[in-house]
Amino acid sequence: MSKVSPLVDGLIEAMQCLPGVGPKSAQRMVLHLLERNRDGGILLADIMAKAIEGVGKCQKCRIFTESEVCAICSNEKRDKSCICVVESVSDVFAIEQSNQFNGNYFILHGHLSPIDDIGPDQLALEKLFNLAKSEEVKELILATNSTLEGETTAHYIYDYLKDLDDLRLTKLAQGVPLGGELEYVDRGTIMHAFSGRVELKE
Amino acid sequence: MSKVSPLVDGLIEAMQCLPGVGPKSAQRMVLHLLERNRDGGILLADIMAKAIEGVGKCQKCRIFTESEVCAICSNEKRDKSCICVVESVSDVFAIEQSNQFNGNYFILHGHLSPIDDIGPDQLALEKLFNLAKSEEVKELILATNSTLEGETTAHYIYDYLKDLDDLRLTKLAQGVPLGGELEYVDRGTIMHAFSGRVELKE
Incomplete structure (x- = not known):
């Protein structure tokens, strides 16, 4: 000073x-x-x-935007039947940069954490559940972080929605990251990579 | 994006x-x-x-301040006869934190650099020279950085003022930094530390 x-x-x-x-x-x-x-x-x-x-939150997906409905949600070319559920807006930026996903998003803005007083209300899960129950949504990709809290949140959502017959519930593939040297990959990831190993012979 | x-x-x-x-x-x-x-x-x-x-510059020392004259220059308890000339405001912050100096400052806001079009005018050297010539100033500490440009700037100021009889011109001591391991000290610093070595026996 x-x-x-x-x-x-x-x-x-x-x-x-x-x-x-x-x-x-x-x-x-x-x-x-x-x-x-x-x-x-x-x-x-x-x-x-x-x-x-x-800047507030998009009425549909809760991303940060100055409009009522964001550019992604109002883009007619995107697939409204597939919703990717993420913890934060930076996840959306990362996924958008990969150019691999053409559906819509739902941003939780956090994960379930009773210790910090973050419950279903703070994550607007009611809104997500209503969206999932709507006719136009066919698939929900639960792309919360691969942490204890993220997995718990995904499981909570899965548990609530698993009985909806017309809804596909998926999560991202887990395994060795691209360019990752096996030597430096953590034990849990190696475990997942082994148990999810892929057949080479057709 | x-x-x-x-x-x-x-x-x-x-x-x-x-x-x-x-x-x-x-x-x-x-x-x-x-x-x-x-x-x-x-x-x-x-x-x-x-x-x-x-925030503009202090009329006397050119530090950033919202007043015409900064708190240091208008502090009656500080020694107005000794002026420490530095390249930037962050140098003043560093010196003030050491609590070792009770004089005033003059901030050049840069160093002579013909390639970047920075000459004596940009550094307000005229103002510094007038200050140095005034009756109340007895010593000028040239504390520009120990770089080629800093040394050149100090030498330029020294050259202009060296014939003033009543003015003491000094520079900071150079040597091994406190806590520095000799192994990691650069060649130039070791050279300075040797040539400026201090007698232990009184």
Whole structure:
């Protein structure tokens, strides 16, 4: 802290609300903005205020958007019968980048975690269940994270919906990641990769 | 890029004006703000706009401040006869943290670099020279960085002022850093440490 300027000190302090930014990098960022990129800083402050003010959740899939219904949900070319359920918006970004999925999404914004007071209501599971029961949905891909909480959440959803006859429930394939060296793959993954091994001879 | 929301995409883009922030960490920061800390984001945007708008340079030492004269320059308890000349505001923060210096500063905001079009005018050397010539200043510590450009800048200042009889011109001691293992100290530093070695017997 400089104690030279309350505004500069305040900005260094406020900068630390960003994830991964401590006192040192906050100071570097602030001095960089003041020294070399005031226009960029003004623009950043402006769009940050506008985005936080204007961005809410899509009424259908709960992704962050400033519209009522997001661009993915309102895209007529996407397959509305297949819904991929993910924990967070960054999962959607990752899947979209792979260009492998042309269905719609449902973002839980978290996972079941009684200890943090996150139950079915916080994840809008009621909304997901209604969607799953609707005529147009044929498949739900449960793509929550492969962690204890993620698996628990997927199991909870599976349990509630498993008796719907017309609904296919799937999860992502588990195994050795592409380019992963077997030596460095963890035990659990190797276990899954073995038990899910694929026949080579047709 | 998500292509889901222009505002979210725009904020991810704008975030990358911060030093050390690429597309991936920008995305993580934006989703973190939207997901978990909207209040912090609003506050950050607000103080960022205010700081960039309101913070200028101290009329005396050129540090960033919202006042005409900064807290250091207007502090009566500090020794106005000794001026420490540094390249950037972060140098001042580092020196202040060490609590070893009670004089005033002069911030060049850079170093001489003809290739980047940075000459004596950009560093306000005229202002520094006038300050050095004033009655109250007795010593100038040239604490520019120990790089080629920093040394050149210090030498330029030294050259201009060396004939002033009443002015002491000094530079920081060079040698092995505290806690530094000799094995990992670079050749130039070892050279300086040897040539500047200190007598142990009084």
